[in-house]
Amino acid sequence: MKVVVKGLGVSGSYLLYRLSREADIEVYGYDISKKYVKPCGDAVTLRPWIRDLLEELDVVRASVTNYTVKVEGKTVFETSLERPYWYIVDKALLVEKLRDRATNNGARIKYLRPHDTERTSCNRSRDCIMVDARGPFPHVKTTKYVIAIRYLAIADWDMTRALLDFYPRDGGLFWIFPANAREGIVNFGGGFLNRPINYTEAFVKKYVKDLLGSYDLLDKRASPIAVFSPIRPVEKNAGKIRKLRIGESAGFIISTAGEGNRPGLESAEALYNAIIEGGSPEEIAQGYSRRVRTLVSEAKASRYALKLAIRLGSRFYDFSRSLPEEFWYTYLQSKITIGYLVKIILKNPGLLRYII
């Protein structure tokens, strides 16, 4: 069997690495950039196997055990944990290591101009699977998206704390995370659906000045997050599998947090397992769909919650205060599915007045 992976970010490079260890699978990877330069908050929500992977690759730069959640500057939830829900990683290094390992195992990687990657395909080979892992980029022409700006700076900040501050009227949030605990580097930024980039830039600068005072800027970059992309891991044409999607390209982004790293890794792992199980491309697609049911539900729940937050606007603060503490622990672990939302509403019927 042959597998062609287009896009070697966190999800594509992980899939390539996993498949490259299988003797009977030929793997090809394409990207437009030799170096992974896309900015990120670099937080990865932990699952046991993801923790093991990140530790084994030696890319962990901070461990987040303290969390503050605010709405328009006012704290709605705060916790200190014994064990972290998130690691902060050197993501460029993670991607580089996964690509290098895949290459060492025999995967063939090529870097092409965007126009040329359009032409990469299975070349009519029946025993071949085309995987789209191009992150948010396939969606930016067709769906509404957030442009998030990320800053890296040396500043005085508790290197175990993450702060999220929601601005539902602007359709987005501000964050501040540690970036590298040993070197005293912080990662902060924001992204707002309903605001232009110069607004975001001015907002973030002011917010950080008020919070941190002075800082030494190291890097500043912006990139899209496709928070309203269609959730479509399997793409068919006239009943036939055209391609399978993983990561943000599949719509696996938690819109209420801009979280895409863990969903990217989980969807790549799910596709790897479906391919290893074997069968025709149709059977592999079915196996993959079955394995990503929870991710689909999480992504759908997050789209719904983001729309609700925007609709509630200034009432979102009161709504957040009405949520039970358990909700925020589940949110920070990124385990909110449609089923979970229904359960929380049934247990707390007072929430209905915000929803109906």
Ligand SMILES: Cc1cc2nc3c(=O)[nH]c(=O)nc-3n(C[C@H](O)[C@H](O)[C@H](O)COP(=O)(O)OP(=O)(O)OC[C@H]3O[C@@H](n4cnc5c(N)ncnc54)[C@H](O)[C@@H]3O)c2cc1C
């Ligand atoms: C500023 C910012 C902060 C964020 N913070 C966090 C965070 O803290 N935690 C979190 O979990 N998520 C965060 N996200 C989201 C997260 O970065 C993405 O969801 C995640 O990187 C998606 O992984 P992916 O592998 O699907 O795609 P990507 O990592 O976007 O990789 C896509 C790859 O495709 C390549 N590519 C693009 N076009 C083509 C083409 N035509 N042909 C071939 N290759 C192509 C790109 O070069 C890239 O290597 C943030 C996003 C932004 C913008």
